[in-house]
Amino acid sequence: MIMAYELQGRLLKRLVVEQSDAIPVQSQLASTICAQIAQLSVEQQDYDKAIRYYTEGLSFVENDPKLLIELAQLYLAKGDSDACEYQCIKLLKNIENNNDVNMMMADLMFKKQEYGQALFYYRQLLQGSPDNFLVLSKLIMLFRKTGKLEKVPEVVMLAERKSPKTVMEPGFNYCRGLYFWYTGQPNSALRHFNKARKDSDWGQNAVYNMIQICLNPDSEIIGGNVFETLDDDFSGEPNENEMDQLAVRTAEKLLKEYHAHTQQEQEQHTLLQNSCLMATNDRSNVEKALEAFTEMAAAKKDHVPSLLAVAQACMVLKLIPRARNQLKRITKIPWNLNDAEEFEKSWLLLSDIYIKAGKYDLAMDFLKHCLQYNQSCCKAYEYTGFIMEKEQSYMDAVANYQMAWKCSSEANPAIGYKLAFNYLKAKMYMHAIDICHKVLKNHPTYPKIRKEVFEKARASFKP
Numbered sequence: 001m002i003m004a005y006e007l008q009g010r011l012l013k014r015l016v017v018e019q020s021d022a023i024p025v026q027s028q029l030a031s032t033i034c035a036q037i038a039q040l041s042v043e044q045q046d047y048d049k050a051i052r053y054y055t056e057g058l059s060f061v062e063n064d065p066k067l068l069i070e071l072a073q074l075y076l077a078k079g080d081s082d083a084c085e086y087q088c089i090k091l092l093k094n095i096e097n098n099n100d101v102n103m104m105m106a107d108l109m110f111k112k113q114e115y116g117q118a119l120f121y122y123r124q125l126l127q128g129s130p131d132n133f134l135v136l137s138k139l140i141m142l143f144r145k146t147g148k149l150e151k152v153p154e155v156v157m158l159a160e161r162k163s164p165k166t167v168m169e170p171g172f173n174y175c176r177g178l179y180f181w182y183t184g185q186p187n188s189a190l191r192h193f194n195k196a197r198k199d200s201d202w203g204q205n206a207v208y209n210m211i212q213i214c215l216n217p218d219s220e221i222i223g224g225n226v227f228e229t230l231d232d233d234f235s236g237e238p239n240e241n242e243m244d245q246l247a248v249r250t251a252e253k254l255l256k257e258y259h260a261h262t263q264q265e266q267e268q269h270t271l272l273q274n275s276c277l278m279a280t281n282d283r284s285n286v287e288k289a290l291e292a293f294t295e296m297a298a299a300k301k302d303h304v305p306s307l308l309a310v311a312q313a314c315m316v317l318k319l320i321p322r323a324r325n326q327l328k329r330i331t332k333i334p335w336n337l338n339d340a341e342e343f344e345k346s347w348l349l350l351s352d353i354y355i356k357a358g359k360y361d362l363a364m365d366f367l368k369h370c371l372q373y374n375q376s377c378c379k380a381y382e383y384t385g386f387i388m389e390k391e392q393s394y395m396d397a398v399a400n401y402q403m404a405w406k407c408s409s410e411a412n413p414a415i416g417y418k419l420a421f422n423y424l425k426a427k428m429y430m431h432a433i434d435i436c437h438k439v440l441k442n443h444p445t446y447p448k449i450r451k452e453v454f455e456k457a458r459a460s461f462k463p
Contacts, residue, residue: 034060035067038074047078065091069100076104076111084108099125106138111337113373115146130158133171133202140175144182147375149407152179170199174206181209182376184408186217197257204265207258211272214251215279218412221345221379222278223315223323224352226386227414248279270296271305278313286316297326304330304339308346315349324353331366335373344370348379360387378407382415385422394426405435413443420453429461 034057041050054071058064072087085108091101106121122139125132136159143149156176160166167173177192190213196206216222255273260266274289290313296306307326314323327350335343347366354363364387370380385400401419408415416439423432436454439446 032057035070038070042074047074050074051078063090063094065095065098069098069104072101072104076108081108081112099128103135106135110138110142115142118142119146126155126158130155131162131166131169131172133159133169133175136175137171137178140178140182144376145374149179149183149376168195170196170202170206174199174202177206177209181213184219184378184411186213189213197254204258207254208268208272211251211254211258211276214247214254215275217247219379221348221352222312223349225315226352226355226383245280248276251279252276267296267300267303267305271309275309278316281316283317286313289313290317302329302333304333304342304346308342308349311346311349320353324350327353340373344374344377348377348383351380351383355383355387360391363387376407378404378412378415381407382418385418389418389422389425394422397422398426398428410438411442413439413446413449417446417449417453420449420457424453424457424460427460429457432457433461 034053038050038053038057041047041053051071051074054067054074057067058071061067068087068091072084072091075081075084075087084104088101088105088108091098092105095101102121102125106118106125109115109118109121119139119142122135122142125135126139129135136155139155140149140152143151156172156179159172159175173192173195177189177196180186180192181189190210193206193210193213196202197210199206220227251272255269255276258265258269258272260269270292274292277285277289280286290310293306293309293313297303297310300306307330311323311326311330314320314326327346330343330346331350347369351363351366351370354360354366363383367380367384370377374380381400381404385397385404388394388397388400398419401415401422404415405412405419410416416435420432420435420439423429423435432453436449436457439449440454
């Protein structure tokens, strides 16, 4: 291929002198050869060589849309946001409403955390194809980041109206599963992910998410201690341990359907496999998981998922200083979108450690990080509310518990209790009674809330 490129270069030099009218056709051929060399270089992960040949190809045929798109995609994959944006802007000047370019611009803006611009491009893509489920899934993730999950039903409905068959589509069910998971409705999320789990395009991610939900349906902070005693008080299920073990067995069965094809998927498989061990809460199993996580963290520098897993296992084993050291390592690693979930979990777990130690200022710094990157982070609001409550700033506690209550779709009774209790402390008795009604409607045997909040609020409200 390189020889063909060199021969074509010599031919073009001769044509300048001997046959100038043949130059456009031969220039196009030279550009095609350059593109083929670049594509081979990408397959070999030699990105610098690929960029060189794409650029060379564009010197033969300036503003070739295909080459510009492939070069922009390469810059995006390489993490060079500025170069990618430059190529996309060149493309948009020559081609209007190109889906590939709009998708790239949307993904680029998402990575750069320019969420308003990302929203513009995703919406533009959905206007033409409301049933483009890849775009819809990314838009749902964007709404989560910006604290606007209440807008999801509207775009889901537009997709549903496109065709009566939409509700059966695996991509559509995957998107609905994401929404339910993000809004604290794990059973509904599982039901919809299950409808996508056999699909060749959506199945792998659906299975991954289902395993995560089985192992941690309420999105608790694994290894966290701040809410541990409170949650024990509020666990009204007598056979809860049995249900937890059933969930672990379900996760293990689903793991057999998770087929790793890339290095990243192999790493995820190892993490999931050992997370299943850790979820049994059997000390010897947790120690085995910790050993596997430690090996992973040692093999790959600054690998946030394995560092977090080491910290979580250490917390379960009560090795708190070691856990804290792992989490501090993560705080020194620059944030990236691929590991966004793991960064958030590590900041929350470190906040939990600091709150338990009474170091509220340090905890607040990391909780602010969580909300900077995810304005729908229910746990960040809950922890902040807890700190405000401890400092007897009840109105501030109410404001944060309100956000946590909203982010959990008003479905988490523990958050409802905390919100009602702080309304009571803030002497907002009607609001306290209203929240009690909502909690008791769905959880009529929920402990403490009737006696400690509802009855006291009603008694205080009487003239």
